[in-house]
Amino acid sequence: MKPFALWLVLLLNLAYIVVGYPSVIELNDVSQSTTVTKRKSYAGYKLLRTEPLTTGNVPVFRNLEDVHGINYWTYPLENRSLDIFTSPKQLSRVQGVLKDLGLDHDVVFHDAEEIMHYEQPPQAKAKQLVWEDDAQNTAEPSDVSYQSENATGQDMPPTGTTRAVAPDFFNRYQRYNAIMNFASQLARENPSTVSFQSIGRSYEGKDMGILKIATGGSKPGIFIDGGMHAREWISPATVTYIMNKLVNDPKSKPLTDMFDWYIVPIVNVDGYEYTHTNDRYWRKTRSRSSNGCYGVDPNRNFGFHWAESGSSNKPCSDIYHGPKAFSEVETQNLGRTILYLKDKLKLYLTFHAYSQMWLVPWGFAKSQKPQDYNELVRLATVGKNALERTYGTRYSVGTAPDLLYPAAGGSDDWAKGAAGIPYSYCLELRDKGRYGFALPANQIKATGEETFNAVAAVAQELYRTLKKKEQPFTNADNESD
Ligand SMILES: [Zn+2]
Structure with a gap:
């Protein structure tokens, strides 16, 4: 490399350290977020x-x-x-x-409307969340800046004392703003090891926050995301639970000694809020297509064997793969961040619901398996066993085509096949269909606990596996499709 090029790379890296991850994607439209409509009723569904x-x-x-x-x-x-x-x-x-x-x-x-009462206890019965008021803090330059459309007061922090976790935080499904506040709080309380930044904004202009836990030194990385599909509320709740355990539980120290952690609790931030305000069972993003229908299935939008199976070219379909791969700003933001980190990432975990499955690549075709499929299954089984030991919740391990159906354009396929992250999994969390997407909030803590145990077991086993290799922290030996 010529000295000039080397300096350019160093300068760019310095810029990233100072201003955070590059955010080059322009927003399409922020005006839609001001539209307020009545929540869709599911009475009699x-x-x-x-x-x-x-x-x-x-x-x-x-x-x-x-x-x-x-x-x-x-x-x-x-x-x-x-x-x-x-x-x-x-x-x-x-x-x-x-x-x-x-x-x-x-x-x-x-009656789906009745089921929703089990799912989410009424706000009045839950104790008010207590957070430090953002306005009283000098925000770090890297903090996520909150969007004005969320300033409804409902989930914004009241002025009050600081507490690591409000006692009822995991008794309810929290809104976008509360989860962003929660992550921001973790960063403020642990400024030397935890940061919370935006990886870019959504179609409607909401920041997509990423929590980074790094205790120092050069370490391999683990990337976790949730909330890809809007209505799968247990996913952001579980990812937030894992974040809290990693940061606040002293027993997690070995995990943060071994790895740097990168966690995006909600990918589809617009869709997630829309399920709280308008339509509980919305799945896709909220971009508007030329025929007037809304949304692309973000987990059919990643650029690896895109649109080859299990998706639709009809914009009104729930599994619409979009006009092209990475058509959605949310998948662009996530993909760009993963590519930026790819040389250090060893494990990618993406959380969905429901059906209690630990899905292994590839998802795009039934006949194809990665060369290291057996190794992927071995590590997945370590996680499954730890999960099942916690409360006896049963999981299946296998590819999506073997256990469900082929579906191309998923983030887990892309993370392995295109970004070259050796271990990549999609977890379908609780339950197996008793409540489906409407999993009662009183299962958040148990789901969080068993899933955290699975993630912890996988991280420890992965670390041992990497240690056995001569050059544990490079991805040079990955095959890719
Ligand atoms: Zn999903």
Whole structure:
């Protein structure tokens, strides 16, 4: 490398250290966030679970989705039961089809609106969160700056005393702003080891925060994200729980001695807020496509075998892969950050829900496995065992095509195949369909605890594995597709 080029690289790195991660993506539009509409009611919506479908049934249900907009919480596949989420208006059509096909079904729940009361205890019954008032602090230059549309007062911190964790924080699903405040608080309380920065802004202009835990020295890194799919509330809750354990539990010291940790609690920040304010079961981002439909499935939008399977080219579909790979500013922000860190990252974990599965690459095609598939399964099994030992929650380990269905454009495939992170997994958290996306908030702590134990066991085993190698902290020996 010529001296000039070397200086340029050094200068750029210095710039990153001073101002944080590069943020070169322009926002498309911030005006939409001011629109306030009434929250969609799910009164009378039912979740039906069919008996396993036959080969002949599958196209009927896919057609029902495409033509009549019938919504599923699972995917129509042969030999698998199907979870159909139906409005009162569509119920007779769905029941008619089931009857014509001779398919039995159970009613998992009769009223989605009622289920939501179990999911989230009323705000009035939970104690008020106590946080240090942001306005009283001199924010670090690297802190996330909060967006004005969130200044509704509901989840903004009241003036008060500082506390590491408000006692009820993990008794409820928290809003975007509360989670950002929480992470910011962790950073303020641990300025020498924890930082909280923005990796860029969403389509609607919300900052996407990343928490970094680095206790010093050159270490390999672990990257964790949550909240890719808006309605999977247990994901940001679990990731926030893990963040708190890593920072505040003294027993986590070995984990932060071994690795630097990079944690993005909510990727799809716009969609996540939208599920709290407008539509509880929204899945996608909130970008607007040319035909007027909203959103792209961010976990079909990553640029590795993009759009090859398990996604849709229809902008109104829940699994719309977008007009091109990385069309979404949120996947761009995440992808750019991972690429910036890729040489030190050894493990990527992305959290989804539901079905209790530890998914191993590749997700894009049934017939293809990475060369080190057995090693990936070995480490995943260490995590699964630690998770199951905690409360007996059962998980399956395997590829998405083997356990669910092929789906291309997922972040876990991209993290391994394109970014070259050797170990990459997607976890489908609780439950197995009793509540589905509406998992009651009283399961947050248990889900957080068992999942943290899994992450801790995997990190420790990974560290041992890396130590055995001659050059433990380079990714040069990865194969990529
Ligand atoms: Zn998901």
